[in-house]
Amino acid sequence: MHLITIAWRNLKRHGLRTGIALLAVAAVVLIVIFSRGFVKSLTESSFRLYIDNMYGHVRITTEEYALREMLLPLDHMMDGFNSAGISSMVEELEQHSSVRYVMPRVRFGAMASRDDDMVRMMGIGIDVQRERTYGALAEDISSGRMIKEGNEILVGSGLMEDLKAEVGDRVTLVFSDAFQSLRGRTFQIVGVRDSGVSDLDNVIFYVPLDTAQDMLWLDDEASELLVYTYSTDTTEALLADMRTLLHEQGSDEYLAVPWNQANPFVEMYSEMDNIMFAAYLLFVVMGTIVVVSTLTMIVRERTAEIGMMSALGLSSREIMGVFILEGFFIGVIGSLIGSAVGGLLTLYYSQAGFYVEAFDMFTSEADILIEPVFYLSFSMENLVFSFIMGTVVVTLASFLPAFKAAKLEPVDALHYGDD
Amino acid sequence: MSLLTLEHVDKTYGQGDLQVHALNGVDLTISKGEFTTVFGPSGSGKTTLLNLIGALDRPTSGSVVFLDKPIGSMNRHEQAAHRRFHVGFIFQSYNLIPVLTAYENVEFALKITGIRDSKKIHSQVTDMLDHVGLSELMHRRPNQLSGGQKQRVAVARALVKHPKLVLADEPTANLDSKTSKEVIEVMLRMNRELHTTFIFSTHDPMVMEYARRMVEIRDGNISQDTER
Numbered sequence: 001m002h003l004i005t006i007a008w009r010n011l012k013r014h015g016l017r018t019g020i021a022l023l024a025v026a027a028v029v030l031i032v033i034f035s036r037g038f039v040k041s042l043t044e045s046s047f048r049l050y051i052d053n054m055y056g057h058v059r060i061t062t063e064e065y066a067l068r069e070m071l072l073p074l075d076h077m078m079d080g081f082n083s084a085g086i087s088s089m090v091e092e093l094e095q096h097s098s099v100r101y102v103m104p105r106v107r108f109g110a111m112a113s114r115d116d117d118m119v120r121m122m123g124i125g126i127d128v129q130r131e132r133t134y135g136a137l138a139e140d141i142s143s144g145r146m147i148k149e150g151n152e153i154l155v156g157s158g159l160m161e162d163l164k165a166e167v168g169d170r171v172t173l174v175f176s177d178a179f180q181s182l183r184g185r186t187f188q189i190v191g192v193r194d195s196g197v198s199d200l201d202n203v204i205f206y207v208p209l210d211t212a213q214d215m216l217w218l219d220d221e222a223s224e225l226l227v228y229t230y231s232t233d234t235t236e237a238l239l240a241d242m243r244t245l246l247h248e249q250g251s252d253e254y255l256a257v258p259w260n261q262a263n264p265f266v267e268m269y270s271e272m273d274n275i276m277f278a279a280y281l282l283f284v285v286m287g288t289i290v291v292v293s294t295l296t297m298i299v300r301e302r303t304a305e306i307g308m309m310s311a312l313g314l315s316s317r318e319i320m321g322v323f324i325l326e327g328f329f330i331g332v333i334g335s336l337i338g339s340a341v342g343g344l345l346t347l348y349y350s351q352a353g354f355y356v357e358a359f360d361m362f363t364s365e366a367d368i369l370i371e372p373v374f375y376l377s378f379s380m381e382n383l384v385f386s387f388i389m390g391t392v393v394v395t396l397a398s399f400l401p402a403f404k405a406a407k408l409e410p411v412d413a414l415h416y417g418d419d
Numbered sequence: 420m421s422l423l424t425l426e427h428v429d430k431t432y433g434q435g436d437l438q439v440h441a442l443n444g445v446d447l448t449i450s451k452g453e454f455t456t457v458f459g460p461s462g463s464g465k466t467t468l469l470n471l472i473g474a475l476d477r478p479t480s481g482s483v484v485f486l487d488k489p490i491g492s493m494n495r496h497e498q499a500a501h502r503r504f505h506v507g508f509i510f511q512s513y514n515l516i517p518v519l520t521a522y523e524n525v526e527f528a529l530k531i532t533g534i535r536d537s538k539k540i541h542s543q544v545t546d547m548l549d550h551v552g553l554s555e556l557m558h559r560r561p562n563q564l565s566g567g568q569k570q571r572v573a574v575a576r577a578l579v580k581h582p583k584l585v586l587a588d589e590p591t592a593n594l595d596s597k598t599s600k601e602v603i604e605v606m607l608r609m610n611r612e613l614h615t616t617f618i619f620s621t622h623d624p625m626v627m628e629y630a631r632r633m634v635e636i637r638d639g640n641i642s643q644d645t646e647r
Binding site: 002005006009010012013304305307308309310311312313314315316318409410411414415 | 466475499501504506508526
């Protein structure tokens with residue numbers, strides 16, 4: 001008990017140094033909390049974008065389509081189980097208990113002429129009713145309305161600017177059909193989608209699925225099926241179900257791929273937790289260098305005092321204990337301060353969000369879906385994790401100066417500085 | 420009755436050409452209840468002798484036996500346990516724990532012996548502080564005490580666990596003559612009342628006058644050993 005009292009009071013005795021060490025630990029814990037909130041928000045929001053717009057929880061395509069996807073081929077379409085049509089395949093998939101939504105889509109390339117420029121874009125034929133039920137697309141409509149039928153299109157906000165068009169305008173698009181014939185059709189813009197993600201808003205427009213099939217000379221076909229289950233956590237079960245079903249139906253030419261394996265960036269995000277854990281640890285270790293330096297200086301200053309404690313009969317372990325306790329207190333208090341401030345900051349930015357301009361610029365250059373406005377993820381788990389990490393690492397780091405103190409020969413320590 | 424026996428004790432520091440022979444074949448026997456001073460010029464080996472007697476150091480050769488136990492050959496842990504229970508130290512520069520009050524400094528020395536009975540601890544600590552005349556100042560920290568008061572706390576701390584031996588290395592070197600006299604009289608009184616054995620080193624002739632046995636050291640040898 002007395003060792004605890006001595007350790008606690010010694011912190012106050014070396015007030016300035018203790019303050020610096022506390023600040024270092026608090027700053028590191030704050031950075032860890034903020035970074036974890038940021039990375040969690042980044043990955044969750046990015047995963048959500050990929051799931052909503054690109055891959056579902058599981059995406060089913062033909063193997064050939066997956067290989068040539070970048071070219072938006074129209075000659076490797078899915079035509080359902082045993083060529084019975086995509087509509088019946090969708091209905092059959094929807095019967096499965098692990099399936100919540102199934103959305104057939106047709107992707108194709110198109111162009112439009114504006115002044116002297118050609119505006120390139122990607123069209124996506126969607127099952128309007130099913131997409132409306134899922135809701136993600138409809139949520140992003142910033143003006144006008146969702147497409148219903150016929151030659152109506154929903155256009156991304158950036159693409160809208162390139163087309164210099166407004167809701168209600170008509171626009172003629174040029175595209176190749178499934179037979180490689182160049183064709184054109186005039187559509188009416190009925191709505192604008194503004195997702196905030198340049199990669200989606202600058203190039204994509206949406207058209208009803210049956211219109212897309214008609215204009216592209218496709219039968220009851222789709223380039224992909226996005227299959228959704230009830231939670232991201234149950235993707236593996238859905239995948240197993242889908243693969244079993246495809247095999248049972250003799251449709252082994254179809255490929256079912258989970259969202260987290262469909263894109264190298266998504267796979268990289270999945271590894272981000274492990275990479276970031278190493279980064280957090282590095283941050284904390286950097287902070288502990290300050291604590292170790294502080295305690296080492298304190299040990300040096302208190303060498304004669306260590307000699308006296310040794311003369312009184314304190315064992316090496318008890319002397320170590322005093323300095324480890326001091327490190328522990330610095331770890332606990334510093335981590336508490338860092339957790340409190342980091343928690344408040346994260347909570348604030350989880351409501352207010354903040355805009356990262358670099359991401360906006362980056363995503364417009366690269367083919368990556370990242371929202372430029374982040375709402376940090378606030379969680380008690382994050383605070384507790386960072387607090388424990390800060391406390392444990394700082395306490396462990398204090399073993400080094402504590403060991404040095406305990407190793408001092410009592411007779412040398414007592415007469416330290418006599419000369 | 421013999422408390423402590425040193426036989427042919429050598430202590431050498433350093434190696435090769437830089438060797439310093441601090442003690443050369445010292446033989447000394449200390450009986451229970453003695454009030455002995457070790458004196459001699461600076462560098463004669465007084466502090467080395469006290470360090471060996473107090474199990475703070477080990478002899479290069481020879482034996483140091485304390486109540487039939489060879490403390491010179493004990494390991495670090497055993498030496499610490501020996502000091503904890505059997506030896507009290509009083510230092511020239513007081514060496515109190517600065518973050519503890521006078522009461523807590525004395526209490527600390529008692530608590531580390533394993534006593535848990537808080538009433539017993541309180542009574543022993545207050546009695547001891549009363550003995551050294553510091554009961555009024557027991558809640559002051561060392562930086563709020565004078566040199567003499569600090570040394571009285573150190574005396575109380577050394578004696579509170581009723582050790583068999585108290586070693587004091589120039590306990591009055593930092594004190595004026597009046598305070599030196601007060602401190603040495605407190606030590607003498609404790610020696611008489613508690614029959615604790617005291618060995619202290621000093622340069623001060625006035626302090627030496629209080630000793631009943633005077634051991635002079637010169638160049639690492641006992642040159643004179645007188646009882647009065």
